[in-house]
Structure formats: C-alpha cells, structure tokens
Amino acid sequence: MNSPLPEPALAIAAAADAPAVLEARGLSYAHGAAGPVFSHLSLSIRRREIVALLGGSGCGKSTLLRVLAGLARPAKGEVRFLDTVQAAPHPRSALVFQQASLLPWLNLADNVGFGLDFAHQPQTGKAARDERIKAAIAAVGLAGREGAYPAQLSGGMAQRTALARALARQPELLFADEPFSALDAITRAEMQSLLVDVVHRWHTAALLVTHDIDEAILVADRIVLMGGRPGRLLHEWTVDIPRNREDHPEAVGALRLAILGALRHAS
Amino acid sequence: MMGANLLLPLSGLVLAALAWAAGSVWLAGVTPIAASFAPLETARALLALLQGAELWEHVAVSLERVAVGLGVALLLGTPLGVLTGLSPLFSRSTTPLFQFARMISPLSWMPLAVMVLGVGNAPVYFLLAFAAVWPILLNTAAGVAQLDKNWLLLARSLSATRRETIVHVILPGITAQILTGVRLAIGIIWIVLVPAEMLGVSAGLGYFILDARDRLAYSDLMAAILVIGFLGYLLDHAARTLHKRWLHAA
Ligand SMILES: Nc1ncnc2c1ncn2[C@@H]1O[C@H](COP(=O)(O)OP(=O)(O)O)[C@@H](O)[C@H]1O
Numbered sequence: 001m002n003s004p005l006p007e008p009a010l011a012i013a014a015a016a017d018a019p020a021v022l023e024a025r026g027l028s029y030a031h032g033a034a035g036p037v038f039s040h041l042s043l044s045i046r047r048r049e050i051v052a053l054l055g056g057s058g059c060g061k062s063t064l065l066r067v068l069a070g071l072a073r074p075a076k077g078e079v080r081f082l083d084t085v086q087a088a089p090h091p092r093s094a095l096v097f098q099q100a101s102l103l104p105w106l107n108l109a110d111n112v113g114f115g116l117d118f119a120h121q122p123q124t125g126k127a128a129r130d131e132r133i134k135a136a137i138a139a140v141g142l143a144g145r146e147g148a149y150p151a152q153l154s155g156g157m158a159q160r161t162a163l164a165r166a167l168a169r170q171p172e173l174l175f176a177d178e179p180f181s182a183l184d185a186i187t188r189a190e191m192q193s194l195l196v197d198v199v200h201r202w203h204t205a206a207l208l209v210t211h212d213i214d215e216a217i218l219v220a221d222r223i224v225l226m227g228g229r230p231g232r233l234l235h236e237w238t239v240d241i242p243r244n245r246e247d248h249p250e251a252v253g254a255l256r257l258a259i260l261g262a263l264r265h266a267s
Numbered sequence: 268m269m270g271a272n273l274l275l276p277l278s279g280l281v282l283a284a285l286a287w288a289a290g291s292v293w294l295a296g297v298t299p300i301a302a303s304f305a306p307l308e309t310a311r312a313l314l315a316l317l318q319g320a321e322l323w324e325h326v327a328v329s330l331e332r333v334a335v336g337l338g339v340a341l342l343l344g345t346p347l348g349v350l351t352g353l354s355p356l357f358s359r360s361t362t363p364l365f366q367f368a369r370m371i372s373p374l375s376w377m378p379l380a381v382m383v384l385g386v387g388n389a390p391v392y393f394l395l396a397f398a399a400v401w402p403i404l405l406n407t408a409a410g411v412a413q414l415d416k417n418w419l420l421l422a423r424s425l426s427a428t429r430r431e432t433i434v435h436v437i438l439p440g441i442t443a444q445i446l447t448g449v450r451l452a453i454g455i456i457w458i459v460l461v462p463a464e465m466l467g468v469s470a471g472l473g474y475f476i477l478d479a480r481d482r483l484a485y486s487d488l489m490a491a492i493l494v495i496g497f498l499g500y501l502l503d504h505a506a507r508t509l510h511k512r513w514l515h516a517a
C-alpha cells in the first residue's frame with residue numbers, strides 16, 4: 001500500500017485497461033420538484049484512474065458527485081461500485097470537500113481516524129487502524145503533527161489532513177469536490193501534485209470535480225466536460241501528456257485551447 | 268507588552284477604589300455611620316470573614332444553588348434546544364412562547380414560586396433554572412442550525428448510524444455553542460441569585476447581605492459585595508476557559 005512511486009507511465013498504462021471501479025448508467029436527478037439537474041448521464045471510472053469532472057459553476061457537478069458517492073439517490077439509473085449496485089455509500093469510497101471540515105474537538109490523528117470504527121465500516125482491530133492512520137498522515141507529509149488541533153493548522157495543512165482522513169479508509173475511489181479552490185495559488189499547486197502522488201502510491205482512483213481547466217489538465221488522466229440543461233457529459237479528453245506536465249507547455253497549451261473551444265461551444 | 272497588558276486593567280480597578288474611598292469620605296460627612304463603607308474598613312472586615320467559617324458556608328450554599336440551577340437548566344435546555352434546531356415544526360410552534368417567557372424577569376415569579384414550592388431551596392432552584400434555561404436553549408438551537416453540513420455528509424459517507432451521528436458529530440459539534448450558553452447562563456444566574464436568596468432562606472450570599480444590613484455590619488456588607496463580584500468573575504472566567512479548551516483555540 002505504501003510502496004514507493006511506481007513509474008508514472010506504468011501507472012497510466014495500468015489504468016487504461018483496468019476494470020471499472022465505478023460505473024454509472026442512465027443517471028437522472030432532480031432537487032424536489034425542480035427540473036432535472038442532469039439526465040441520461042453515464043460515466044465509468046477505471047481502477048487507479050484520475051478523472052477530472054470539469055464544468056461551469058451551477059452545472060450540477062456537486063450534485064452528480066453526491067449521487068455517484070451514494071449520498072443521494074438518483075431518480076433514474078444505477079451506480080455500480082466494484083461491480084455491485086450501490087445502495088449506500090461504499091466503505092471503500094471517501095470524500096474530500098472544498099472546506100477541510102475537520103472536527104475541531106479532535107486532534108489531527110483522531111480526525112484522520114474518524115469513523116474507521118463505525119458499525120458499518122469493515123471491522124478492524126485498533127492496532128490495524130492506528131497503522132492506517134499513521135501511514136495516511138505520513139503520506140500527506142504531516143508526520144509529527146498528530147497531536148495538533150484544527151485551530152492550530154493552516155488552510156493547506158487542514159486540507160492535507162482532510163486528504164489523509166480520506167486515505168485512511170484505503171479507498172478504491174476518492175471523491176474530491178473542488179478540494180483546492182479555497183487555497184492560495186502556491187498551496188494549491190503543492191496540493192495538486194500531492195494528490196497525484198498519493199493517488200498513484202495508494203493505487204486509488206479519483207474523481208476530481210473542478211472548474212479550473214489548468215487543474216484538470218495537470219492532475220487528470222481523463223477529463224470529462226459537463227454542461228447543458230439538464231446537465232450531461234459533453235466531451236471527453238484522455239490526457240496522455242507525460243508527467244510532470246508543467247514540463248510540456250506546448251501539449252498543455254494545445255489541450256487547454258481544445259477544452260476552451262468546447263466550453264465556448266457548450267455555452 | 269506584558270506590563271501594559273496588566274497595567275491597564277489594574278489602573279481601572281485602582282481608579283474605582285479611589286472613587287470608592289472619596290465617595291465614602293463624602294458620605295461619612297453626611298452620615299457618620301457610613302465610615303464603615305470605606306475601603307479600609309471593608310478590607311479589614313473581608314480579612315476577618317475570610318479567616319472565619321461563616322462566610323465560606325454561605326458561599327458554599329450559594330455555589331451549590333448555582334450548580335443545581337445550572338444543572339436543571341442544562342437538562343431541560345439542551346434537549347429542547349436540539350429539538351428546536353432540528354424540527355422546524357417544533358421551532359415555529361414554540362418560538363413565540365420562548366421569546367415571551369424569556370423576557371419576563373425571573374424575579375417576578377418569586378411570589379408565585381414561594382406560594383407553590385414553599386420556602387426553602389426549591390423556589391430558589393426554580394428561579395435560577397428558569398433564568399438560565401433560555402440562553403442554553405437558544406444557543407443550543409443556534410448550534411444545531413450552524414452545524415457544518417459537511418460533517419453530516421462525512422457521517423453519511425461513513426454510513427454512520429443515527430446514534431453514531433448524534434454522539435460523534437452533533438453533540439460534540441454543538442458543545443461549543445452550549446458552552447457559550449452556559450457562560451451567559453452563569454452570568455444571569457449569578458445576578459438573579461442574590462435577590463432570590465433574600466426571600467425565605469437562611470443561608471447564602473443574598474441572605475448574608477440582608478443579615479449584615481440588619482446587624483448594621485456595613486463593612487461586612489461591603490465585603491460580601493466584593494466577594495460576590497470576585498466569585499462571579501471567577502465563574503465567568505472558568506466558563507470562558509472551558510469554551511477555549513474545548514475548541515483548542517490559542
Ligand atoms: N439542495 C438543493 N435544492 C435545490 N436545488 C439545488 C440544491 N443544491 C443545488 N441545487 C441546484 O442544482 C444545480 C446544480 O448545483 P451543483 O450541483 O451544486 O452545481 P455545481 O457543483 O456544478 O456548481 C444548481 O442550479 C443549484 O442551484
């Protein structure tokens with residue numbers, strides 16, 4: 001689980017023909033009596049794949065993420081997680097929000113381990129849980145800060161803790177809803193590469209909701225563009241620019257233009 | 268920096284003591300017995316009282332009443348507050364009543380309380396609890412309303428049971444607000460306590476003040492006033508410290 005970074009090219013190759021961790025088909029969803037937020041929407045995420053869900057604000061990204069994560073029931077369609085129909089949030093999926101939303105009365109280690117001992121989580125011993133918590137904290141570079149309380153953490157450190165909290169669940173799939181948009185530019189860049197790094201090392205897939213094209217290009221293996229009313233997936237790009245992608249400005253720039261063009265076409 | 272931090276509050280206290288001294292000198296000119304209101308006389312009486320057992324007994328009785336009143340208010344106010352925060356129906360049907368009852372000075376219930384509950388501790392407990400329940404109830408309700416929605420999402424993403432959600436998220440999540448309510452409640456209780464103890468009881472700081480007046484022991488009376496102020500300050504400080512500790516704020 002904690003093995004050193006594999007060859008990035010290898011990781012992507014593994015993702016390309018890996019089985020799906022999540023498969024959603026024909027999803028529709030409406031808030032109460034309002035018109036559907038999205039309809040007839042299908043999306044599949046392969047193991048270890050990082051998918052960026054890109055779209056303007058209000059287009060329904062967060063709602064879709066909630067349905068995919070099992071936190072809201074679709075009006076139509078089904079979500080399969082590891083090949084079984086998902087009726088409740090799967091224990092091997094984890095969430096990261098825009099705000100770290102740490103529990104201020106728990107210290108960093110207890111925040112990271114929050115809920116691991118809940119009744120509907122896989123039963124583990126205390127020693128195994130502590131080991132997981134330790135590994136997750138180390139993975140986000142916060143070893144030594146286990147006793148700190150949220151009030152004492154900077155925004156970046158709080159978001160690292162939130163990421164560790166998700167990792168401690170050994171997720172097959174990480175749902176992240178604009179996790180870095182509240183951070184300053186430098187911290188955001190650090191967190192983006194940290195995310196790619198841990199997702200590769202922990203062999204996790206990720207669905208990253210973002211409205212930032214550059215973030216999508218730097219982080220994702222695949223980008224899907226959401227838009228329209230009701231929302232649907234308009235376009236999809238496989239990002240085969242080698243990492244680190246900052247070192248390939250022409251390829252990044254070209255993809256950026258393609259996405260911008262599609263965005264303009266969509267609105 | 269440290270010096271200035273202490274100097275300013277101290278200067279306020281010293282100024283007040285000087286004004287007190289000047290006032291009592293002036294008052295002694297009008298009525299000679301007022302000389303025993305003076306700071307020096309009061310300090311002497313305070314020292315004697317602190318060394319004796321009597322004052323401490325009254326303090327103990329008063330603090331016990333505060334504890335009981337606060338305990339009852341917590342026992343009633345927290346669940347009602349949670350209910351108000353969770354159920355719009357309950358909230359809408361009770362808010363006017365609560366706002367109405369809250370604005371009635373608890374002391375106005377005193378004659379009624381004594382009539383129904385008899386003389387002794389019971390009416391005092393009632394008045395204190397009645398005074399303290401509103402800030403606790405309202406702050407608890409506000410705490411529930413202000414719970415971070417993501418905490419609840421997190422609990423749901425962990426398939427938390429109802430009990431796990433309440434014990435691990437909701438209750439600790441509103442504790443800070445409850446403690447804010449407790450702090451306000453202590454302030455109100457402490458103010459209501461003294462007059463509430465002036466009726467039908469034979470111990471406590473309120474009783475002690477009336478007793479000192481009847482004995483014409485004015486320095487004792489002034490000493491008791493100082494003790495009341497100091498204890499109130501300590502109680503408030505304790506509540507504030509508890510609040511900070513809970514949030515681990517610097
Ligand atoms: N709880 C809700 N009740 C009613 N409408 C909602 C609710 N949450 C979101 N919406 C609406 O659904 C649409 C999609 O919202 P959202 O999924 O948050 O978009 P995004 O994350 O892409 O910004 C918006 O028009 C929003 O106003």
Ligand SMILES: [Mg+2]
Nearest residue numbers: 061062063177
């Ligand atoms: Mg959103």
